[in-house]
Amino acid sequence: MDAEDRLRPEFVDRVLDAVADGDDETARELVEPLHPADVADLIELAARDEREGLVRALAGIVDADVVAEMNEHVREALLDALEPQQVADLAGQLDTDDAVAIIEDLEEDEQRAVLRAMEPDDRAAIEEALTYPEESAGRLMQRDLIAVPEHWNVGQVIDYLRSGKDLAEDFWEVFVVDPGHHPVGTCKLSSILRAPRKMPVSDIMFEEQTLIPVDMDQEDVALRFQKYALVSAAVTDGTGRLVGMITVDDIVHIIQEEASEDALLLSGVGEGDINEPVTESYRARVRWLVANLLTALVTAFVIANFEGLIERFAILVALGPMVAGVGGNAGTQTLAVTVRAIATNQLTGSNRWRAVGREVRVALLNGLTIACLIGAGVAIVFGLIFHDPLALPLGAVIAAAMLTNIIVAGCAGVMVPLTLERAGADPAVASSVFVTMVTDSVGYFAVLGLAAAFLHIA
Amino acid sequence: MDAEDRLRPEFVDRVLDAVADGDDETARELVEPLHPADVADLIELAARDEREGLVRALAGIVDADVVAEMNEHVREALLDALEPQQVADLAGQLDTDDAVAIIEDLEEDEQRAVLRAMEPDDRAAIEEALTYPEESAGRLMQRDLIAVPEHWNVGQVIDYLRSGKDLAEDFWEVFVVDPGHHPVGTCKLSSILRAPRKMPVSDIMFEEQTLIPVDMDQEDVALRFQKYALVSAAVTDGTGRLVGMITVDDIVHIIQEEASEDALLLSGVGEGDINEPVTESYRARVRWLVANLLTALVTAFVIANFEGLIERFAILVALGPMVAGVGGNAGTQTLAVTVRAIATNQLTGSNRWRAVGREVRVALLNGLTIACLIGAGVAIVFGLIFHDPLALPLGAVIAAAMLTNIIVAGCAGVMVPLTLERAGADPAVASSVFVTMVTDSVGYFAVLGLAAAFLHIA
Structure with missing residues (x-):
């Protein structure tokens, strides 16, 4: 080891x-x-x-x-x-x-x-x-649990636990129920151990319990365990009766799975797992590559429209992928943060527009930095080294295109997952294909369109 | 709510x-x-x-x-x-x-x-x-815990818990220690509650306990809790003495953080959090965009070398981003799976080469599918619609370039993070910049290089 x-x-x-x-x-x-x-x-x-x-x-x-x-x-x-x-x-x-x-x-x-x-x-x-x-609380829960009536005292609970042979082995809390088997409170084992035998369980139980509906999705169960730092929780059916218990050790691997699932979904690999058979991996991944291929067609059409320009300025072709690539990267960054914030319930209707505003400001800062770098670089290389008279306007065009694309990428990176989420879709699944399509096509369009508009004048 | x-x-x-x-x-x-x-x-x-x-x-x-x-x-x-x-x-x-x-x-x-x-x-x-x-077990642990000598019986433990006022409130296990305060076993509270008062604690304790060294990194602590389904664990110092306890509720948010951290790192956003001040987000993200800009230069140089070819075949320019983009996507897929497998300790020295072989096979399947699609598409569009005599060789060139790039992407996606991990770096941090550089430059090089080599002959 x-x-x-x-x-x-x-x-x-x-x-x-x-x-x-x-x-x-x-x-x-x-x-x-x-x-x-x-x-x-x-x-x-x-x-x-x-x-x-x-x-x-x-x-x-x-x-x-x-x-x-x-x-x-x-x-x-x-x-x-x-x-x-x-x-x-x-x-x-x-x-x-x-x-x-x-x-x-x-x-x-x-x-x-x-x-x-x-x-x-x-x-x-x-x-x-x-x-x-599938993936609901009902499948995760254990049916073996300890439930005691509310009129018992601590001594009765201890005697019951000592007597029973068929009782659950692993439990961290005892559930207190009313005669209709509805949970009314939860006692930590440490409270039972520390209380005198005569103390009624209703005096040491927590009444504010977190109940899990039996049909709750496992991701929500995991978030609830995490948010309220639970060790175990009672599961109730539609009528509020206690039907099972979920313990934290059943939930840690779900917290881990759900948290890392987003990274995998963002990359278009489904449930990606190194033990998955090759053919299953292939089926999960090839779908996204085909989608990616189709969206890349948009970019190809954009470029094809500028055929005449390209023949005269092959250099634009060399710079196009840079603008598209950096924009794509900026979009992915915003996307990763937004998808995680949605997944951990940090981003809701309350702060949606604030989050958009925040990403636009980050994009503006990033865009200005990168645009200055590439604009100055292009102007210096072509002006000082190749003595190209178009060096300055070319630098300005590339800088403007880069700024545009990074701002568009920031907007798309936050708006696309928010829109998908409002439409009831999983924002992690399809966002990156949309965002890449936007940044690729806007990137090339900005480079070639701005060049067509301004380089003729210069 | x-x-x-x-x-x-x-x-x-x-x-x-x-x-x-x-x-x-x-x-x-x-x-x-x-x-x-x-x-x-x-x-x-x-x-x-x-x-x-x-x-x-x-x-x-x-x-x-x-x-x-x-x-x-x-x-x-x-x-x-x-x-x-x-x-x-x-x-x-x-x-x-x-x-x-x-x-x-x-x-x-x-x-x-x-x-x-x-x-x-x-x-x-x-x-x-x-x-x-920072981020070690010593910072996560509580110092309030219940430790009892091994010669006590269950009754003595219960009396001790009932008597003490200054004792810990929240605990799920009692640690059994020798006279030197070294942990020798762990008793679940449920075992204490179910055992008769006269039973020695040494009869109901688990001797196979999972001890956490006080300087262990919190990510490893989280993995250990998850792997062995722990509810609490004893923390020991360099001499093996019991110095604290970590409970699972302190660890669930770390499991969640560490699991989603990779997605954020892969996207180059640092600790990306929607509550982070804008200037901090800017600083974290702009570094990667600059790195991305520099690596995109490689692609630009590749394209610039084919200036003459481009002026004659502007269509190659339109197809280049497709080959580069889909390759990049395939690389990211492999990367996401590999980084997650490394992070969850599923991928070790034992199965390293098998994992590489597996990814190459998936890449071969994906590559053949996508290459057939794009090759046939190009041949059909240019042959049947534009009656271009070069339609078939052009389709073959694009198909070969796509297959090459997807296979290279698969190799890079698994080899880059494995190499970084062996070198002691975090594979999630820098992998995607390397992999994107490889897929972008190989993509354009394959399209333009194969075109230069074969389209003249055809």
Whole structure:
């Protein structure tokens, strides 16, 4: 294990070499002390065709917990090789939420076969979870939780916890419910431990609880956990009854996923994951490249209109990509900030126009800086070195084009995602294609159009 | 509050209007029921010049918890208006970690004035935390924690918790230590609650604990919490003694920040935040635009070398940006996936070359698709519509250039961040400038170079 909790390549090689030599004993001795999350990492780090042999050599060590920690693409490939009964046994050892995560990714007929092979209790719990929409609180929640009536005192709660064998193992808060099983408060375990036995739970519970509706999207659940620093939260159905609990350890990977999803979506790679099969990556990415190709046509048409000009001033062609490229970069910057601000709920109807104004001012500053640099550079190079009489007007044209394009890029970078969001679309998904199209075509149009208008006069 | 936990614009306006009318009473009535995190949001959503009045109207409601939840740029502006004594009073009401977060951002002389105004105990704790490097575990940890000797039983732990007044309020696990104060195990509160009073704590503690060294970088702390699904963890100093505790609620915002940081870095906006002052945003962004400008020079030189060719085939100029642009897009896709895989520790020395091979294969597929599309399109448009005798060779040249550039983009997109990471640099920071330079210049070079080589023969 290196300083950043990654398995060292030498360790991975030693395990894989042992398996390749048929020396399962050594492989098992090496892997035995690892945490399930590290065993899952090890399997992911092995090449695709080494994985099956590795899992066979580590039979018993690769248990349900390891499977739950695995990357979904790697897991899918491994589960495909198992009988439904074996998958059902694995799922039966897990909490509802982890079992659902494994089973929801299976093909429909396989899913049915696995469910049939499960214990009736587990099966009912998973089937119910699958009735909730994908990526909703209902799929994330555990059904095992501790709920106590509000008239109990601390002593009764402790005795109940000590007596029960079938009770949940992992919990950080106890939920207090009314006779209709509606949550009325939450007790931290630390408060229960610190209060005298006679204290009524209603005296130590927090009444201001954060309840999660069962159909809430997981991204919103993650934001709510983050905003209110929750450790666990009660999940309620449409009638307000307590149906489950979500704990923070189920949510940290969603916070991470949702936060980095935007970067991937902005780049047009879908859910981009290095374990995704090549053909899936191809399908996800090629769509955006085709879209990019079509939008680049706009630029090509713009340039084609200036054919005569280009033949006389080939230098404009050399400078066009600079104006378009820097503009595109400026647009992407604004886009990245805006999409993140929308995703983290920092940018709402309240400050929309202020944000636009802010980006325009940044763009003006950036634009003036870059325009001066390129304008002066062009004027100096062509004037002092090539003694071109058009050096000054050429510099002015390029500077004006650059300023225009950076301001347009700033406006597009903030307006496009805001508009998409208001229209109900995910601003991270399509914004960059629009913005690049705008900056490319405006960039070339500004260079060539301004040159056509002013260089004839000069 | 809308469905996504954001304050509705109408609500924000009503509060701000009340403050503007001098009707503090109404404003206070509206804001009183809000969670501190929502009060902080309200202040962030107000315009810069409305904030001071709003905070004055809400005196007493804007307490230390609200200040701790605030965006750092907004907080800094508010704290600047306060006396050191007032800042010291605010910090004194917070846990060490939150107080450190407020004080570490102050100017050095202001920091000293605030520390002088604090209670000696709080001051010592904060001064010690400030001796640890920025963004390290030492700055994140709380010093209030529950540690018990290993020979105690469950009853003794409960009695200790019930007796102590000065004990920590918020904790989820109890740490078991040896006489030298080295952690030997961790007890979940749920295990303590469920065990009989006579059970020794050493029987219910987990010995396999995840310890955090006090100088560990916060990004690694966040990854470790995420990987091992931790709720809290003991922090140890160089000699292995227990010095503090980090809880998951202190870490979720770091997971979120670190995950979205990459998207911002990739776009060249630094820490990009919509509350950052315009001049800071300008400074962070203009550097990358200048770098982008310099790298675009490479492309300009490439094009300038083909001046003669361009004057005869202006159409090549129209197609050049398409090849460069789509290549750039493909490079960014690979980059986004690679940077994320490195950041989440999915990509290590073990699978480096496999990842390169994988990206090259995806690039080959993408390249063939896009090359066929553009090649056929060019051949059809110029052959059937303009009856240009060079339609077929022109299509072939553009197709070959596109395929070349997409494959080069795939290689650069994975090799550049891997190389930067091996060299000890952050792959998210500088990768995209390199990759864009490669795809732009290779794109134009391929179009113009292939045209020069083959269109004369045809």
